[in-house]
Amino acid sequence: DTGVSQDPRHKITKRGQNVTFRCDPISEHNRLYWYRQTLGQGPEFLTYFQNEAQLEKSRLLSDRFSAERPKGSFSTLEIQRTEQGDSAMYLCASSTGLGSAYEQYFGPGTRLTVT
Amino acid sequence: DQQVKQNSPSLSVQEGRISILNCDYTNSMFDYFLWYKKYPAEGPTFLISISSIKDKNEDGRFTVFLNKSAKHLSLHIVPSQPGDSAVYFCAATFDTGNQFYFGTGTSLTVIP
Numbered sequence: 001d002t003g004v005s006q007d008p009r010h011k012i013t014k015r016g017q018n019v020t021f022r023c024d025p026i027s028e029h030n031r032l033y034w035y036r037q038t039l040g041q042g043p044e045f046l047t048y049f050q051n052e053a054q055l056e057k058s059r060l061l062s063d064r065f066s067a068e069r070p071k072g073s074f075s076t077l078e079i080q081r082t083e084q085g086d087s088a089m090y091l092c093a094s095s096t097g098l099g100s101a102y103e104q105y106f107g108p109g110t111r112l113t114v115t
Numbered sequence: 116d117q118q119v120k121q122n123s124p125s126l127s128v129q130e131g132r133i134s135i136l137n138c139d140y141t142n143s144m145f146d147y148f149l150w151y152k153k154y155p156a157e158g159p160t161f162l163i164s165i166s167s168i169k170d171k172n173e174d175g176r177f178t179v180f181l182n183k184s185a186k187h188l189s190l191h192i193v194p195s196q197p198g199d200s201a202v203y204f205c206a207a208t209f210d211t212g213n214q215f216y217f218g219t220g221t222s223l224t225v226i227p
Binding site: 056102 | 149158208
């Protein structure tokens, strides 16, 4: 397995357009997380899936954001009616949830620029 | 509100010396703490973790110390190597592991 992959790596879009990002986790990982990271900040939690169930969602997450994980494999994050404030790096991470540390494996991220 | 804080944006250390990165948190209910390293254009990479029931965990050159009374943890890297130059994030989570809280990161530069 080559690790967590994300597609696309870069996305430039105009304000008001919809965008969708894809994350392919490590195959045996049942836990999947989405984060947003802006310059000078750490990753900010957006949402969490265990298999196909979305179990946690940030209170700060706008209703323009939606995520899915059909069949508990890959996941998509969609942003509707993008705003300039949505410009950020969007990171996906996966883990097995086994053991005590919940060690996460991160993908390389999708950098979104909203013009 | 920022529940995990890293107050030092940057740190420079000579090769071979000790690097100490600090992290403070506000929520005493956190169960696990983790450290991640991030190189430019890559996602964060897990380094080491510690349970709230322990005060020290060691893995090779990396040791994490937890002081629950002070709500403070630190990462020690000994000896520091130029390849350790990266941004280091601390993170915390509860027992469920459903949500993680990250600090703002400390950029470590190890000078050869």
